[in-house]
Amino acid sequence: MRKVIFLICILALVAVPVFAQDSSQATPPATEEAISDTGSAAATPEATEGATKWQCPDGFQGQTLSVFNWTTYVADNTISDFERLCGVKVTYDTYTSNEDLLARLKGGNPGYDVIVPSDHMVATMIQLGIVQPLDLDKIPNFANVSESLKNPVYDPGNKYSVPYQWGTVVIGYNKAKVGHDVTSWNDLFNYTGGKVAWLDDERAMLGIALTMLGDDANSTDETQIDAARDFLIAHGSNVAAIASDDGQAMLERGDVDMTVEYSGDIYQIMSNCNCQDYGFVIPKEGTNLWIDNLAIPTGAPNKPLADAFIDYILDPQVGADISNYTAYASPNQAAIDQKLIDPELLSNEAIYPPADVRDHWFTILPNTDQETIYNDAWDAIKASLGTS
């Protein structure tokens, strides 16, 4: 017993100086500078607090807005600036996947005003009546959205949603280990020099296989989907893992030489390591384009403020801050034209692809009838590769 008390005392003695050191570090300016130097990764440039010229419409003072989004999917100053400009209070809650979001809202909206569903989820939510039409009159900044991203297939006329961030599924690779530039999906599927990782996104991976076989990425034909399944199984001998959005970490650790991942994730490890070891590419055959969107769920307690918030997000400066933080692409053409996007990001063709790449990419549509065929195909692939 005495030993335990002794141990606690020791722990306390160790803990106190650590915290004391913590607080003392805040005072000397030299140390603080050093910290901010090492801490700010290239993907998180300094927040430009108060730089936006966006004006809040009158009459929202003292109200509250509830935003439901992925964790840290906004810049540091996004929420605080909006609170200051409108004189409102924002509660920011997080979810983990589109499916979680849907499940949470299906039983009735518990009080969220703004949500951020991905492309195919927008279509599903429109079908189920979970989202309500936007008031585009109240969102004049919608004019800032790039023409190529307006009027998407999943929400014709942008009646229910506006683009928030977008990106592509790319191949990230270790240049030294692969030894040559990767340009095609064949470089991944036929790679024999080591292991690769795939992305655990059934529609994206099967869509890529369908594209390789010359079919529509959103095919509803069972024989075509089965052919895509067999194609992936036949080219899966070098697969180390089907990664659930952590392929970039496997690449960084050296577990794999190539990984299929979302563009922003690969960019983040490239800027972390400050080295020339990694590259990423949108393969020439085309790839999956995904768009996350802002939408207002049915039963939102404060629809007018939600419309104002969406208008605020589409402000060039606000949109640029978010994209500079996440390293995903901004749908905000005005932000790009006004050179508010970090030039290093903007010049990266895997984040902002050239026009010819855009001819080949595909967005995923919800195929409610074929969903089980896709599910079964993906399960069969996982089972036969032994990664399920």
Place this chain on the structure above:
Amino acid sequence: MAETVAAPQHTRQIVTINRAQMRRDFAVRRAGKIGVIVEPIFAYFFLWAPILLLVIFSFDNSRSISNWQGFTLEWYQHIFNDVVGGDTNFSTALMLHSLGNSLLVATVATTIATIIGTMVALSLVRGNFPGKQYIDGLLFLPVVIPEITQAISLLIFFSTIFDVVHRTTGVVGTAGFGTIIIGHVAFNISYVAIVVRARLADMNPHLEEAARDLGANEWRTFWRVTFPLILPGILSGALLAFTLSLDDFVITFFNSAPGLTTLPVFVYGLLKLTVTPEINAISTLILVASTLLIGISIAMQGRNAATAAA
């Protein structure tokens, strides 16, 4: 003659068999001795190595979670700054807000579940009423049914209740702290009751009878005899409930409302982007805090045992 020769041969045969068996037995025993030493090393390695790594990486000067880049206290600094209300960043503030929610929910739910769970255990062991065995069986239900089933059924249950209340009285109910806490209490009661019941079953019932023989009423008997004896069981039940509450993702997510994101929900949500290093720092702080708590509780139990012995 032939028989007398056969007999010693027979016994000799038995002796040799025994020797071989003994040799095997000794070998097994030796292997067992080595195993007793090696096995815990493995067990503790798997238990503690990942946690140790987490602690180490909480001092890593890099946003990445897999490569060591150098020592820093930056992530602790962020948390410290936020707590004292200084310059902070959005994700740290969000993380600490969700930690606060988690601790509040866990504390309230544990308190309620411990009280009700202990009462259930007492009535199941000491009481005798019709249908006792069914209640006994039902106790294990929340332990064995999948969490997602429980979460969805609670969601449907609450929306039905709110609907009925709204129609009959006009009062509009919404999800919130109340619904999360009811959900947590619902599964925690079982865990507390099972632990406390095990402790009660071990207890000598004659001690209570003796107290009553000496003139104590039931209330006094409970507080002076039963309660001190089952207190370690109640405490371990409460600790278990607290941990389960703090960890819970599914039930919390499905029954929460705006402003009530808890720490597990926050952490899972990080998968979309890269994991922030502050999460390693806060986990280390939680680890230190819980080690201290467990240390204190062991020390207190030790002191109780010492005074009881004296």
